[in-house]
Amino acid sequence: MSAHRVVVVGGGLAGLSATMKLAELGVAVDLISLTPVKRSHSVCAQGGINACNDQTRQLGDNEWKHFDDTVYGGDFLNHQPPVKEMAYWAPKVIDLMDRLGVPFNRTGEGFIDRRRFGGTLYKRTAFAGATTGQQLLYALDEQVRRRESEGLVRKFEFWDFLAPIQDDSGRCRGVVAQDMSSMEIRAFPADAVIVASGGCGLVYGRSTMSVFCNGSAASRCFQAGADYANGEFIQVHPTAIPGSDKLRLMSESARGEGGRVWVPRKPQDARAPKDIPDSDRFYFLEEHFPEYGNLVPRDIATREIFDVCVNEGLSVEPDRMCVYLDLTHIERRELDRKLGGILEIYEKFQGVDPRDVPMKIFPAVHYSMGGLWADYARSADGGLEPGAPQNQMTRIPGLYAMGECDYHYHGANRLGANSLLSCIFTGLFASPSLISYAQSAGGSYRDVPASLLESAVKAQQTRHDELLKGTGDENPYLIHQELGDVMTRSATVVRRNDQLQSAIETVDELHQRAKRVHLSDSGSWTNQNVIFAKALQDMFPLAKCILKGALQRDECRGAHFKPDFTKPSLTAEDPAERRRQAEQWCDAFEENNRKYLKTTVAKWDASSDQPQLSYEDVDTSLIPPRPRLYGLVGAEVIEEVWSERAARRQSEASDTQPSTSSSSDAKV
Amino acid sequence: MIAPESNPTSSAAGARQAQMLKVRVLRQDGPGQEPYWQLFDVPREPDMNVISVLQRIAAISETVDGKKVAPVAWDCGCLEEVCGSCTMVINGKVRQSCTALVDKLVEDQPDEIVLEPMRKFPVIRDLLVDRGRLFHALERVKGWVPVDGYYDMGPGERQSRQQQEQNYPLSQCMSCGCCLDACPQYLKIELEQEDGESDEAFAARQAAAYDKGFIGAHAISQAMLFNNHPVGKTLADQRNEELSSAGGIQVCGNAQNCVAVCPKEIPLTRSIARAGRSTTLYQLKKFFER
Numbered sequence: 001m002s003a004h005r006v007v008v009v010g011g012g013l014a015g016l017s018a019t020m021k022l023a024e025l026g027v028a029v030d031l032i033s034l035t036p037v038k039r040s041h042s043v044c045a046q047g048g049i050n051a052c053n054d055q056t057r058q059l060g061d062n063e064w065k066h067f068d069d070t071v072y073g074g075d076f077l078n079h080q081p082p083v084k085e086m087a088y089w090a091p092k093v094i095d096l097m098d099r100l101g102v103p104f105n106r107t108g109e110g111f112i113d114r115r116r117f118g119g120t121l122y123k124r125t126a127f128a129g130a131t132t133g134q135q136l137l138y139a140l141d142e143q144v145r146r147r148e149s150e151g152l153v154r155k156f157e158f159w160d161f162l163a164p165i166q167d168d169s170g171r172c173r174g175v176v177a178q179d180m181s182s183m184e185i186r187a188f189p190a191d192a193v194i195v196a197s198g199g200c201g202l203v204y205g206r207s208t209m210s211v212f213c214n215g216s217a218a219s220r221c222f223q224a225g226a227d228y229a230n231g232e233f234i235q236v237h238p239t240a241i242p243g244s245d246k247l248r249l250m251s252e253s254a255r256g257e258g259g260r261v262w263v264p265r266k267p268q269d270a271r272a273p274k275d276i277p278d279s280d281r282f283y284f285l286e287e288h289f290p291e292y293g294n295l296v297p298r299d300i301a302t303r304e305i306f307d308v309c310v311n312e313g314l315s316v317e318p319d320r321m322c323v324y325l326d327l328t329h330i331e332r333r334e335l336d337r338k339l340g341g342i343l344e345i346y347e348k349f350q351g352v353d354p355r356d357v358p359m360k361i362f363p364a365v366h367y368s369m370g371g372l373w374a375d376y377a378r379s380a381d382g383g384l385e386p387g388a389p390q391n392q393m394t395r396i397p398g399l400y401a402m403g404e405c406d407y408h409y410h411g412a413n414r415l416g417a418n419s420l421l422s423c424i425f426t427g428l429f430a431s432p433s434l435i436s437y438a439q440s441a442g443g444s445y446r447d448v449p450a451s452l453l454e455s456a457v458k459a460q461q462t463r464h465d466e467l468l469k470g471t472g473d474e475n476p477y478l479i480h481q482e483l484g485d486v487m488t489r490s491a492t493v494v495r496r497n498d499q500l501q502s503a504i505e506t507v508d509e510l511h512q513r514a515k516r517v518h519l520s521d522s523g524s525w526t527n528q529n530v531i532f533a534k535a536l537q538d539m540f541p542l543a544k545c546i547l548k549g550a551l552q553r554d555e556c557r558g559a560h561f562k563p564d565f566t567k568p569s570l571t572a573e574d575p576a577e578r579r580r581q582a583e584q585w586c587d588a589f590e591e592n593n594r595k596y597l598k599t600t601v602a603k604w605d606a607s608s609d610q611p612q613l614s615y616e617d618v619d620t621s622l623i624p625p626r627p628r629l630y631g632l633v634g635a636e637v638i639e640e641v642w643s644e645r646a647a648r649r650q651s652e653a654s655d656t657q658p659s660t661s662s663s664s665d666a667k668v
Numbered sequence: 669m670i671a672p673e674s675n676p677t678s679s680a681a682g683a684r685q686a687q688m689l690k691v692r693v694l695r696q697d698g699p700g701q702e703p704y705w706q707l708f709d710v711p712r713e714p715d716m717n718v719i720s721v722l723q724r725i726a727a728i729s730e731t732v733d734g735k736k737v738a739p740v741a742w743d744c745g746c747l748e749e750v751c752g753s754c755t756m757v758i759n760g761k762v763r764q765s766c767t768a769l770v771d772k773l774v775e776d777q778p779d780e781i782v783l784e785p786m787r788k789f790p791v792i793r794d795l796l797v798d799r800g801r802l803f804h805a806l807e808r809v810k811g812w813v814p815v816d817g818y819y820d821m822g823p824g825e826r827q828s829r830q831q832q833e834q835n836y837p838l839s840q841c842m843s844c845g846c847c848l849d850a851c852p853q854y855l856k857i858e859l860e861q862e863d864g865e866s867d868e869a870f871a872a873r874q875a876a877a878y879d880k881g882f883i884g885a886h887a888i889s890q891a892m893l894f895n896n897h898p899v900g901k902t903l904a905d906q907r908n909e910e911l912s913s914a915g916g917i918q919v920c921g922n923a924q925n926c927v928a929v930c931p932k933e934i935p936l937t938r939s940i941a942r943a944g945r946s947t948t949l950y951q952l953k954k955f956f957e958r
Binding site: 024035040043044092099105107128145243244246477520 | 697698713714715716717719720723726727729736737738739741743744745746747748749750751752753766767769792793796799803806807810811812813814815817818820821822823824826827828829831832833835836839840842843894897899900
């Protein structure tokens with residue numbers, strides 16, 4: 001029998017890579033998932049996974065630049081040591097996934113092919129058609145099945161994680177979970193627990209996320225005392241296919257392979273798109289961002305599309321907002337080979353072949369940059385200390401968060417094709433930390449007191465029974481719809497304080513109503529109604545973190561955009577005056593960073609049903625924050641001023657600190 | 669399940685009859701219980717699929733004659749046909765419910781939409797079935813690459829574009845089970861847990877029963893996928909042995925239904941033909957090496 005047992009909640013890329021690594025290290029794993037792990041939301045990831053590679057290296061790329069792109073793209077809210085470690089691991093992650101049998105696309109000579117993705121100028125992204133997430137997940141699923149057949153892994157699929165089990169010292173000693181068929185509630189004692197439960201898109205009703213991504217597992221840990229960080233940073237993906245049940249992702253790889261975004265210059269031009277000549281087309285991303293073109297970071301592309309439809313009135317359709325994403329200039333065979341999977345999705349759901357007719361797309365909620373606050377140990381070289389017990393540990397000792405449900409890798413905006421990387425990286429890198437923790441914390445999953453397990457089960461049984469008995473009259477499905485509407489209206493692309501304030505009040509009311517739900521099914525067999533009701537109730541703590549975090553952050557950073565707090569473009573024509581404006585701009589930028597370059601940390605206060613926010617410094621010691629100037633008028637002057645300041649600081653600091661290579665370039 | 673978009677409380681029959689969809693669902697309260705039909709009225713909206721129809725039914729929870737009922741249980745996940753969750757039998761045909769668009773269904777059969785659970789797997793409740801046997805088959809064929817471990821050992825063997833283009837379609841199998849539901853040789857195996865039988869003992873008894881049944885097109889195709897991988901093929905003999913045993917490739921009756929219903933258009937019959945050759949060669953080799 002294994003010396004250690006770990007519970008992993010969630011079987012996407014993070015959960016499976018952790019499970020497989022732990023099994024390799026001889027640790028027994030109980031893997032708990034809402035769905036057969038092979039169906040986890042990671043399957044939806046399309047475009048690819050980033051790592052610098054032999055080809056990009058020869059063009060001047062290296063791991064440090066991948067790291068730099070990631071924190072610059074994230075508007076410097078990322079903690080730098082974990083990101084640095086991830087970037088340096090990235091090539092190794094690709095190699096491993098290659099060995100595990102992922103059918104990455106190949107070049108004519110048989111090397112792994114790469115495509116370009118947003119927020120970088122290098123072709124770093126390895127891909128398997130346009131279903132890279134699916135292919136990576138399957139490779140891990142296969143390894144976990146292998147370990148299962150060897151007896152080290154037990155899967156509990158169609159089980160709902162309900163709560164961590166904590167002893168008197170607050171330490172996590174296992175979890176309580178519920179069989180979604182028999183409705184049995186059971187305790188799973190463990191030496192340590194990993195929550196790898198993904199994002200919380202369902203808080204917004206419809207998003208690009210799968211129906212499992214309701215945030216309930218993260219919320220249950222948050223309510224048990226783990227902190228929730230940077231909740232307000234929600235990525236809205238620029239390109240999705242609107243639908244009544246879901247907003248289906250149209251991968252960034254469509255643009256990576258040459259897809260162009262445009263609208264007719266004449267509002268709602270009635271001509272068929274192919275009849276509109278180039279001169280009558282507005283390729284707004286290419287015009288506004290000549291260097292990055294259609295591959296600006298996601299937050300920027302999203303705002304541009306939103307702006308062109310909402311403020312300029314150039315939506316392709318009059319009563320439904322959308323823009324064209326055009327691939328029709330690319331050869332069909334090439335499209336099939338590299339983008340087949342996503343083009344099929346469009347064709348199946350829209351009934352139109354995107355190889356012949358431009359797709360109609362609009363932004364949709366896509367990714368939670370924020371999540372459970374998690375710790376790390378910084379190594380001497382500015383990366384992470386391998387095996388340190390605190391890597392990825394939440395505020396609850398022995399409870400770890402990995403993958404989309406952690407918070408520190410993607411800052412204020414995630415770069416495309418970095419999420420698959422962060423999930424697999426954390427699972428592989430941080431799993432040994434659980435063993436160090438289990439060894440240093442002492443005790444064992446075998447000697448968790450029976451009374452502790454029983455009382456934890458009882459508390460959940462009580463919640464379950466009360467809901468079934470429920471005397472209220474509220475319909476959980478309708479409350480969810482209202483929650484989704486208010487969140488989508490107030491906390492997506494554009495945020496205004498009056499709207500956020502009013503959304504907070506609405507969400508408070510909805511939360512109270514959600515406690516009075518009436519279930520149309522009070523049975524004790526496969527009761528999806530009660531499982532949904534619990535998930536719905538647990539969406540509110542996260543929704544409140546998002547809204548309150550957004551309200552209190554009076555700035556623009558990455559995905560968080562408040563028009564009332566934008567920094568102005570430079571207006572002066574006269575060079576000296578323009579220079580003076582740039583100086584002022586940089587002063588304001590520095591002042592703003594002093595105030596807001598902080599992690600938002602929420603603690604749940606059950607007595608008031610509200611999150612309490614505080615702010616924590618971000619480790620930006622490796623790459624000094626610099627302005628993100630995509631498309632701003634006067635960017636060159638600001639850049640010049642900023643470079644001078646950075647150089648000055650560098651020389652002042654050089655007595656005390658070693659130089660960090662090219663890190664302080666103010667490149668755009 | 670995610671929230672419906674429109675207000676589903678307007679389910680009253682009558683005036684808006686023309687815009688109503690009639691949806692007939694084969695329900696079953698639990699394993700081993702008698703199935704029964706229920707008819708629902710769902711307000712028709714643009715761009716609906718069977719998922720959004722079931723979401724409306726969940727919110728209404730009322731049959732056409734106004735009887736309050738429990739919501740229909742069903743399984744779904746990504747809603748974009750890559751996860752394999754939402755398989756069911758729609759108007760007599762096994763398929764994913766997310767890509768079953770209402771406009772298309774109504775065009776082909778205007779009276780009503782008929783939803784039934786998959787026919788070859790034990791029903792858990794309503795449209796939700798237990799596909800454990802399908803995943804068990806992946807274990808039977810050792811559907812994995814037997815790498816030494818997960819440390820950094822550099823890249824894998826270089827592979828040609830041609831090999832990638834052969835493997836990628838097979839690797840897109842999302843374990844939805846359509847091929848199994850449509851297969852005449854794949855017969856339902858349903859066991860009941862006995863009083864006092866532990867979960868482990870029940871799982872072992874199930875596995876033994878599954879091992880006697882047909883392994884299915886999906887698993888045969890996965891065996892061919894891994895036999896075509898530079899390291900995966902080191903287990904080829906073991907896979908061939910499994911495919912030659914009870915419930916193996918010889919059970920296939922060549923009806924070719926599997927390839928016709930596969931939502932991912934995986935060349936399953938080609939995999940089966942390859943597996944036939946491969947197991948024959950394996951048996952010959954075994955014979956001569958005796």
